[in-house]
Amino acid sequence: MASGKILIVDDDRNLLEVLRVRVESAGYEVTTVTNEDDALAAARNDTFDLSIVDLQLERTDGITLMQELRLMTPDLPVIILTAFGTIDSAVRAVKKGAYGYLTKPFNPQELFSNIEKALENSQLTREISQLKGLLEEEYGSPNIIAKSEKMHQILTVVSRVAPSDSTIYIGGESGTGKEVIAKAIHVASTRKDKPFIALNCAALPESLLESRLFGHEKGAFTGAVQSTKGLFMQAHKGTLFLDEIGDMSLPIQAKVLRVLQERAFYPIGSDKLIEVDTRVIVATNKHLEDEVKKGLFREDLFYRIHVIPIYLPPLRERKEDLPPLVDYFLERLNKQMKRQIKGLTPEAMKKIMLHDWPGNVRELENTLEYAAAMARGDLITEEFVFPPRRGSSEEPLKPLKEARDAFERGYLIKLLEACRGNVSEAADLAGRYRTDFYALMKKHNLNAADFRRPS
Ligand SMILES: Nc1ncnc2c1ncn2[C@@H]1O[C@H](COP(=O)(O)OP(=O)(O)OP(=O)(O)O)[C@@H](O)[C@H]1O
Ligand SMILES: [Mg+2]
Incomplete structure (x- = not known):
């Protein structure tokens, strides 16, 4: 059975009653009121998990009521009810932060799926903001940027x-x-x-x-x-x-x-x-x-x-995180370098958005540090967004892990060649146990027999 306290506000008493019966039968606790004053009074006395509000109320509209309710319960999810023909204002409501809207007459399926999703969503928001609060307490800043x-x-x-x-x-x-x-x-x-x-x-x-x-x-x-x-x-x-x-x-x-x-x-x-x-x-x-x-x-x-x-997920799969990460790192760099960089020019930002970031957040951090150090004014321009590469014919730099693996493989091959496939000897030279050395060979798909030659 579902659970949660829901406040429903509509001046149409018949509809209100229908809603109450439906929503209660799904297991929710329901309070119904017909006007905004009663709604605010109810919210003062009780804590609701969700509110369903008619767009057209007696005194004001549903959007204003939503904002007034949020003064008491900041993250309260609100679903707006609208009559056919007023979709524009419903869309406006969503832009102002309503979770969603339903057009009357609505089908029960849609009503319940909206309620469920809104409640789940607000639960997640709550958990995340608690976690961010803990991190902020610990580090004095949000510390993890997560917009995506x-x-x-x-x-x-x-x-x-x-x-x-x-x-x-x-x-x-x-x-x-x-x-x-x-x-x-x-x-x-x-x-x-x-x-x-x-x-x-x-x-x-x-x-x-x-x-x-x-x-x-x-x-x-x-x-x-x-x-x-x-x-x-x-x-x-x-x-x-x-x-x-x-x-x-x-x-x-x-x-x-x-x-x-x-x-x-x-x-x-x-x-x-x-x-x-x-x-x-x-x-x-x-x-x-x-x-x-x-x-x-x-x-x-x-x-x-x-x-x-x-x-x-790699950064290239969550590019929405790029702008807030940029702001976060710039703020930190400004403090460290005692600078007052305000941001990036649109061209510089475009370069950031288009890049694939194989080195992920760390690469972004380093890129910004370089750009901030090079920037003269209070804006970072595109020319400094990536450090110039040394020698264009040079292979692009690999991540450390890949570079290390490539080196390791080359090293093993040289050793095995020098020892003509004699693993004990090769292991000795490398200062490794034989079993370890075999494991390394296996990792790089190397076979001792391929190196055995008559001396
Ligand atoms: N979501 C984030 N918000 C803010 N900073 C982040 C975020 N993710 C990573 N960073 C920063 O990016 C850098 C790299 O992060 P971290 O060292 O945790 O990565 P890693 O996955 O452990 O990398 P490696 O595999 O190389 O060890 C750190 O300076 C970290 O502070
Ligand atoms: Mg690490």
Whole structure:
């Protein structure tokens, strides 16, 4: 059964009665009044989730009443009822912020679908504005720009999943805001006053990553002169953000899986089980399903972390976010650089709107920083919207991830050639375990046999 409190205002008593019966039978709580004074009095005494208002009222019109009601309930969704022939004013009402309009006589189906959608919409708006409030409290600014429908959906998911302790998986291209979202989840959770610790799993060699995550006992290995607390422990009661989890080696994946399942682990070289209450958020710009198929990512871990996936859309698929992002970054840059840049010329803005943004929000941020530094007046002109490229014959710059992969593949080929396909030797030279080296070869689809030549 549906639920919600609805205020219906119409001077036609018969219609009002019909509406009341219909809407009540669908499960809503209904209050009906015939004029604006009674409507305002009702709104003063009660909090409504939705109002259905006739366009033509005794004293004023439905639009004015809508505005007066909103003084008391700012986000109140309003559906306008209009007689046939006054559609123009109904459209005007929507422009002024009414959720929608229905022409009399209306069909019940349409009425209910409008009510349902309006209520759902206002629920989302409420959740998003609460989340933005929390972020603003934390950072002193809204911090996440989300104008597009796609980003609204993401923020709704964020506000819904934040309070639970579930592991969250954030996917999306480089620079789409994965870390921003991870922090937002932490800030909107009950863990917000405890640590948020971020670790980039791709930045550390395997053995170092292991001791960073789980800590070690003094003397656990050469160089372990002091025992250390791992990040799982440091983020106890808080949140641990494992960025680029797709780059974690298989043995460490196994250990992480165990922590997620048992909420306890042994530091390296210790036989004392440590229990932790750490919420884990992971992110990756890899297609992890493919990594699973290639045997580079544990399937059980994948399912364990993929309970609540959030996929951030690339910027080119949500260009409505560009203008508010531009404003947001310019405001920040003005503060940092002590400048007073007012905005972009129309040509410069056009260039921004037409670009594909392969580097996503981060690329936009860097582009604006360059443009702001170069701008002389208080407007950014188009000539500075993209930094000049060095040497036009040069290949366009690839995202770091792709560049790194290309380098890695070339490096492996050179090594295998030098060692004539002898994997142990190649692994030795690379300073990797043989199993790791095999995994790397598999990742790049390389076969040792192809490099074996008689010496
Ligand atoms: N919706 C947003 N509103 C405001 N700033 C954003 C938004 N999304 C991203 N940013 C900014 O863009 C930059 C990149 O974001 P972030 O580091 O979260 O991306 P990422 O997806 O983790 O990238 P990578 O895959 O390269 O690690 C940051 O400076 C961040 O503040
Ligand atoms: Mg990141």
